[in-house]
Amino acid sequence: MTEEGIMLDEVLVNEQPSTDTEETAPCFQTPGPTVTFHNLRYRIKERLGMFSRQWVEKDILKDVSGILNPGMNAIMGPTGSGKTSLLDVIAGRKDPKGLKSGQVLVDNTIVTSDLRLCSAYVVQNDILMGTLTVRENLAFSANLRLSRKEYSSADKQMRVDSVIQELGLKDCADTKIGTMFLRGVSGGEKKRCSIGMELITSPSLLFLDEPTTGLDANTANSIMELLQKLSKQGKTVIFSIHQPRYSIFSQFDHLTLMNKGEIIYAGAANKAITYFEGLGYKCEPFNNPADFFLDVTNGTVLSQIHNNKSEKCSNSDEMVENENPLAVIYRKSPHFLNVKDRLIQISDGLDPEVTKGDRVGYATPFYYQLMLVSGRTVRHILRNPQTSYAQLFLNIFFGILVGLIYYQIPHTLPEALQNRTGAFFFLVINMVFGNLSAVELFISERVLFIHENSSGFYRTSVYFLSKVFADLIPNRILPVFIFSAIPYFMMGLKPDVEAFFLYCVTMSMVSLSAVSLAFLISASVGSFAMANILIALPYVVMMVFGGFLVNLNSMLSGMSWLKWASIFRYGYNALAIIELKDQVFTSNYTSMTGDMYLDHQEIDYSTWGFWQNQVALTA
Ligand SMILES: Nc1ncnc2c1ncn2[C@@H]1O[C@H](COP(=O)(O)OP(=O)(O)OP(=O)(O)O)[C@@H](O)[C@H]1O
Incomplete structure (x- = not known):
């Protein structure tokens, strides 16, 4: 998808400003209140103190x-x-x-x-989307804060041009605001743009x-x-x-x-x-x-x-x-x-009885806000693709690494079972810990969100959904399929379409569960460092109670309940059922079915037994 192809702004942000100043609508006309x-x-x-009551x-x-x-x-x-x-x-x-x-x-x-x-409220520290240009930021404000019933696209375009003209932003209108890694407009221009974001509504x-x-x-x-x-x-x-x-x-x-x-x-x-x-x-x-x-x-x-x-x-x-x-x-x-x-x-x-502001609501409907905010998020990702590339590269790398470590697992015991179960656990660990970067999602733009949301740009749910969609597809779902497919065939697991499909579904569910937990932590804390500390704890506890590192049946009964909260356990069990059920493994002297192993591990491999893992991951 190209940047230009994104249906993002009704106001055509790439269009040059209207040079005919007479056509520019005069804004800032309404007299002010007392x-x-x-x-x-x-x-x-x-x-009183940090720990004081x-x-x-x-x-x-x-x-x-x-x-x-x-x-x-x-x-x-x-x-x-x-x-x-x-x-x-x-x-x-x-x-x-x-x-x-x-x-x-x-x-x-x-x-x-x-x-x-x-x-209109202009905050002290300019809060703008750094990867967008001055014009794009203003257009974003115009599209979300001017009602579609009262303002046509041309009106909004005119309003953006008018603000650019009034605030003397013509020379930098098509320059990006700038981020930590990208030099953008000057401090004064940034401040003018922040004021312009508010003046859009006149x-x-x-x-x-x-x-x-x-x-x-x-x-x-x-x-x-x-x-x-x-x-x-x-x-x-x-x-x-x-x-x-x-x-x-x-x-x-x-x-x-x-x-x-x-x-x-x-x-x-x-x-x-x-x-x-x-x-x-x-x-x-x-x-x-x-x-x-x-x-x-x-x-x-x-x-x-x-x-x-x-x-x-x-x-x-x-x-x-x-x-x-x-x-x-x-x-x-x-x-x-x-x-x-x-x-x-x-x-x-x-x-x-007479109050002002009772009937003030959002200027645009939910679906329109979702389209614009998602469009901006996608545009931001495309202009800042390092995280997505890193995610993709890491998944390909780990996919090949797992494939090489467990290359063409034989059907002879003991390797057949030891390598298969080891590979499943390794795959699940990668899937869960590979999503650690999701904790950053709601923290990096927290200030921008709080400002825009309290200024009436869009609803909270719109922001949440736009981030989930725009992050899930390029960073979580696409890499999962690549990560899943590479080792599946390299390891020589069941050559069966249904098994492969269920394996992909399980991997996706593990990924989504891990991401959801990361989102929850990300939305609850204010700093990246705090989020990292908080996410590590449940991930590690879940890993210990995943069923591979310790025999859960021999555990203290007071602790074993933690297995019910382990993403690792559900993922591992589901993968084990898909691969081991109905298989027969042999050695020189004996043979063993996968079902016997699953019984021994007390893994329920009935149809419901398999799907209950998926249900638990969804929950
Ligand atoms: N939410 C809050 N929690 C704790 N203290 C607060 C809070 N809001 C304001 N204060 C305190 O109230 C006082 C006034 O704060 P305020 O930010 O309004 O001052 P200010 O005059 O704007 O200061 P500055 O020029 O440094 O920004 C300060 O002592 C500040 O620490």
Whole structure:
């Protein structure tokens, strides 16, 4: 199959961008909403020590409220002050269990967690498919997030072109994003592409987590200019940022300054200096305001008035108890009282029955998502075929090796039985351990999946099925047939079509069972190292209880039940039945049937006895 042949994108990703700019549909037109958040209190639970049973609760947002209008809304503060947490809670991206009180309103209406499906969120570390080009990534977003009823292929194509044009991505549109092994587009272009992935849906509300982190000064500037351009078109752009330089700070309309989970200033960005100067903090000439604010929060710059006032305020219980006096002062300031009045008005006029986002669902149907996501996975594999080639090569190599070791097994005892059973066990071991690479499947793209799934690209089941199909066929099923066929004929096993077919079925079932276990572990843990440790344990235990290394009948009864969970045992038994049943083996003095051996090993070789192994492998 060629890459071009894959039915992957309705938008023809290989098509050159439309050069006629007048035809390009203008995007980013919808005016942005006003976002208000009321008394948000977010709490996390942390274990005291690694093995401790005690938990401590920590408030990471302490009763924060505010109003964010269309324009550039920056959330600033020192590390750990709660910027990202506030952004995530507003965007509906933080675990709702931690939200102890408060609510978020969009245009005076309660939003459900579906806000995440109808707003755009650009994460800090760009999460894109590295083997696809900028245009292909954008097309993927357009195809999955724009409804097929409302947008034709041409509309989607136009939208992709429009985003490329607006974000200045024309020169790198057909360059791959890049992976660990493949040099791709620059950091700034990657960030633009990440923003573009979200702008495809033309959202009026855009969240960005630290959009300038990791970028050089010029690139950071150009990203912020782009955001400012969007905000000037009426969008509500809300972002967290750590310590921007002056040219970036001067583009902010509204500033929310955080410290220790509380707001210490919220209001017009250009009035923040005046506010802090009013509290007695002096910003030296030529000092960057962003640096000044961080110095204020860190206590590097001290307030004369505040120092005097602290004596005056020492009677105030709130001031004495609160370890964040700037937050207390802010809550008493006219700035906050103003915000509070407006929030009370909004809350009073709120109709709890009317909610936003109730009916937001996926833009495309299940089968269409499955087709697109599988297409992308196949394209990714074709552009990154090393694993598939290695899998194929290893299977051919081991197939020939087993064939050579057990070449043309005679029918004379004792080799006839010893070599056959040894070969079966070796084959099953290869089949199981050859699938260790499957643990990597859900780990390597975990972050991409979580981001795309929570942004409403596709359903969880779609991703799972697409990975299973795209990995199973090239990496698990095809190599199994090669691995099975080579040694079967080299070893001279039963020359019978039915026996060969059943042998292939058994090998496939062993492979699929081993892969399923690897998938289960892969989906349950977060790191590759952990997955490797966890998969080795059941594989080794299953191998010991496989029936070849130890006589299961002579085992401690308390342990022998483990044989029922052994993929090795079911695979080995099935192969032994296929090959040994109805065969007669001879030596100089005696003869022995395969059935006698199976009886001796207590292997049930009746028809049901054989198929129950297949059923167990399927289970
Ligand atoms: N899920 C969580 N589990 C434990 N602690 C958390 C969790 N989320 C946030 N925190 C803690 O809450 C505090 C605020 O975190 P947050 O990421 O919001 O800060 P930030 O201001 O964005 O910091 P940075 O600039 O370093 O990203 C930090 O002390 C952080 O360790």
